[in-house]
Amino acid sequence: MPADDSVLPETMESLAQLKAMTERIPGMIFQLFRSTSGQLRFPYLAGNATLVRAGERRLLADDASYAFARIHAEDFPRLMAAIERSAKSLTPLANQFRLYQPCGEVRWISVRAQPEWRGDGTLWHGLMMDVSEQVAHEAHLRELSDTDELTGLANRRKLMCRLDEEISSARRHGSPLSLMLIDLDHFKGINDTWGHLQGDQVLEDLARLCEQQLREEDIPARLGGEEFAVILPLTPLSHCLPLAERLREAIALHDFGFGAGRVTASIGIAEYRLGEPREAFIERADRRLYRAKHQGRNQVLSQP
Numbered sequence: 001m002p003a004d005d006s007v008l009p010e011t012m013e014s015l016a017q018l019k020a021m022t023e024r025i026p027g028m029i030f031q032l033f034r035s036t037s038g039q040l041r042f043p044y045l046a047g048n049a050t051l052v053r054a055g056e057r058r059l060l061a062d063d064a065s066y067a068f069a070r071i072h073a074e075d076f077p078r079l080m081a082a083i084e085r086s087a088k089s090l091t092p093l094a095n096q097f098r099l100y101q102p103c104g105e106v107r108w109i110s111v112r113a114q115p116e117w118r119g120d121g122t123l124w125h126g127l128m129m130d131v132s133e134q135v136a137h138e139a140h141l142r143e144l145s146d147t148d149e150l151t152g153l154a155n156r157r158k159l160m161c162r163l164d165e166e167i168s169s170a171r172r173h174g175s176p177l178s179l180m181l182i183d184l185d186h187f188k189g190i191n192d193t194w195g196h197l198q199g200d201q202v203l204e205d206l207a208r209l210c211e212q213q214l215r216e217e218d219i220p221a222r223l224g225g226e227e228f229a230v231i232l233p234l235t236p237l238s239h240c241l242p243l244a245e246r247l248r249e250a251i252a253l254h255d256f257g258f259g260a261g262r263v264t265a266s267i268g269i270a271e272y273r274l275g276e277p278r279e280a281f282i283e284r285a286d287r288r289l290y291r292a293k294h295q296g297r298n299q300v301l302s303q304p
């Protein structure tokens with residue numbers, strides 16, 4: 001074979017480049033091997049030292065359990081199931097999990113890897129990235145899209161999701177579930193007399209009153225305008241009625257900034273009937289609210 005003096009320096013240079021690059025990427029590149037007996041080890045692991053300490057890497061080359069022990073308990077079964085599926089079907093592994101850092105901090109890690117059958121086990125070639133900032137940003141966006149901007153309560157979209165969840169739980173367990181619909185009386189008059197900003201303040205105060213008067217497990221929301229709703233899980237109508245009455249009274253006695261007794265609300269309540277669709281449940285509470293308005297306002301009306 002003809003000697004080629006350029007091969008060695010070029011190879012050395014590529015290796016140096018590769019080393020410099022892997023040490024700087026915001027994650028790790030790895031090979032993970034799982035033997036047919038189920039033992040896991042990282043034959044290759046390079047990259048961001050904060051995810052795995054240099055000393056730990058040597059241990060992980062023989063036994064990956066040190067790293068797997070740092071995975072959050074809630075995410076561990078999902079990751080193991082994904083590894084199992086990927087090994088069985090030889091399809092790419094894609095998962096996201098929380099990893100405890102040596103300092104105790106938790107980071108979100110996204111893993112993508114391609115499996116390959118090696119005769120005595122499966123070898124994945126992959127990449128792990130620290131996606132904690134992205135996960136936090138997504139959670140913030142989700143929160144914004146679920147929250148009413150003015151009052152900070154859940155918005156209509158979130159309320160409907162929560163109502164669906166509570167209805168399915170009530171169906172599964174046969175547990176009671178009630179709904180309150182709350183509408184401020186003559187709110188247009190408040191806006192017209194005191195101005196829109198003061199009107200907004202009333203809505204914010206009402207949100208705080210709902211939170212103070214109700215229990216931790218109740219779910220208050222602003223449906224829009226001056227209309228609010230509260231989901232009361234595990235609550236029969238007989239328990240919901242005094243709660244609604246207490247809230248109505250608290251509103252009527254509260255000083256919203258222009259003297260107590262100037263703002264009142266009408267409340268319609270209903271208890272979920274097993275099997276009924278969500279809209280029918282809301283409709284029954286709404287009919288009671290409508291009736292409360294027409295019977296003179298500042299009152300609670302219920303429908304069993």
Ligand SMILES: Nc1nc2c(ncn2[C@@H]2O[C@H](COP(=O)(O)OP(=O)(O)OP(=O)(O)O)[C@@H](O)[C@H]2O)c(=O)[nH]1
Pocket residue numbers: 150183184185186187188189191195196197198199200203224225226293297
């Ligand atoms: N300040 C403020 N006003 C709002 C907001 N959303 C809706 N409104 C006002 O709420 C008022 C609702 O008026 P109506 O639907 O006639 O109801 P109401 O005056 O409360 O009368 P009843 O419900 O029949 O007692 C309207 O004047 C809307 O402009 C808001 O975010 N802030």
